Amino acid sequence: MLDKLKSRRRTHPNVVVCSRRIQHCGLIPREHRMESTVSPLPTSFLILNGKSAGSELVRTAVNKFRLDGYAIEVRVTWEFGDAERYVAEAVRLGVDTVIAGGGDGTINEIAAALVQLPAEKRPPLGLLPLGTANDFANSCAIPEDTEKALLLAMVGKSAAIDMACVNHQRYFINMATGGFGTRITSETPEKLKSALGGASYFIHGLLRMDQLRADNCEISGPDFHWQGDALVIGIGNGRQAGGGQALCPNALINDGLLQLCVISAEEWLPTLLNSLSNDEDNPHIIAASLPWLDISAPHDVTFNLDGEPLKGKNFHIDIMPAALSCRLPPQCPLLE
Numbered sequence: 001m002l003d004k005l006k007s008r009r010r011t012h013p014n015v016v017v018c019s020r021r022i023q024h025c026g027l028i029p030r031e032h033r034m035e036s037t038v039s040p041l042p043t044s045f046l047i048l049n050g051k052s053a054g055s056e057l058v059r060t061a062v063n064k065f066r067l068d069g070y071a072i073e074v075r076v077t078w079e080f081g082d083a084e085r086y087v088a089e090a091v092r093l094g095v096d097t098v099i100a101g102g103g104d105g106t107i108n109e110i111a112a113a114l115v116q117l118p119a120e121k122r123p124p125l126g127l128l129p130l131g132t133a134n135d136f137a138n139s140c141a142i143p144e145d146t147e148k149a150l151l152l153a154m155v156g157k158s159a160a161i162d163m164a165c166v167n168h169q170r171y172f173i174n175m176a177t178g179g180f181g182t183r184i185t186s187e188t189p190e191k192l193k194s195a196l197g198g199a200s201y202f203i204h205g206l207l208r209m210d211q212l213r214a215d216n217c218e219i220s221g222p223d224f225h226w227q228g229d230a231l232v233i234g235i236g237n238g239r240q241a242g243g244g245q246a247l248c249p250n251a252l253i254n255d256g257l258l259q260l261c262v263i264s265a266e267e268w269l270p271t272l273l274n275s276l277s278n279d280e281d282n283p284h285i286i287a288a289s290l291p292w293l294d295i296s297a298p299h300d301v302t303f304n305l306d307g308e309p310l311k312g313k314n315f316h317i318d319i320m321p322a323a324l325s326c327r328l329p330p331q332c333p334l335l336e
Ligand SMILES: Nc1ncnc2c1ncn2[C@@H]1O[C@H](COP(=O)(O)OP(=O)(O)OP(=O)(O)O)[C@@H](O)[C@H]1O
Pocket: 049, 050, 051, 077, 078, 079, 080, 081, 102, 103, 104, 105, 106, 107, 130, 131, 132, 133, 134, 135, 193, 306, 307, 308
């Protein structure tokens, strides 16, 4: 596998070759590069969520690939906002790939920063899943093994993928969820997440059933209108959220469409039990494929954009076709 990928390496002018090794701890900014500085290896900029900063698996994988000659810069986030600054740094350095090392929220923050750059400056995104649920990476079939995932993130083939924009200012790459599902993911305690991983969202959801409350809302889009009490609203660019719940099982990330799935509140228990397999005949599930949609509610509702909350009464959601390029496995189930 490694040999096959190595044979596909491209020449890139971003790094200085120092004997056979690359000076991986200091990529040279574009303006300071000399004509003769060439490297046969791609350069990567790994933005690691601070929650995974201590991972020995990551350290071992990065060191291994650096010894093989790959140039990998690593930055660690401490709080929201750090990733965007690091993306700006990565662009200044002219790297071949920006790698999101974290969960769905980390991918969201990095993808949102990338999509706001001018297209010609936008490097491809790579994924190193290190979060709790890793819903986007899992549904893209990114390898669980850290070394395999890092190699794919550095040199995998990139594909153009869509993103979604909410109210012209926020973004999601995987899914926006509202209603009951939202409250599960935004309120699941960090301790439960680190102890139980993806299952924590589901378990926390079961514990919270007594507080189940539907959101009354109106949803409209091209040739589509629905109003009612929604228990769960899923708007998918990708397919699953909340730790493996495939709310939008037919979604594709390069079809220029959003998949809407609403589980209405009537007879919620049988619906909930059946719904997670998304039975198309179930009258309590409303599904549609739309390029944009508007959602309005009389009271504040919270939407989770890739697990990060956004509160409001009115949401306008647009698909942004081919907004990013992302290094994905050849058999990624989310590509058409
Ligand atoms: N050093 C840090 N410690 C704690 N939180 C951090 C740190 N750096 C960034 N964050 C925050 O982490 C959140 C993103 O976490 P992320 O979604 O990647 O992990 P997760 O929630 O465990 O995984 P998943 O969403 O896949 O279940 C963002 O809100 C971000 O601001």
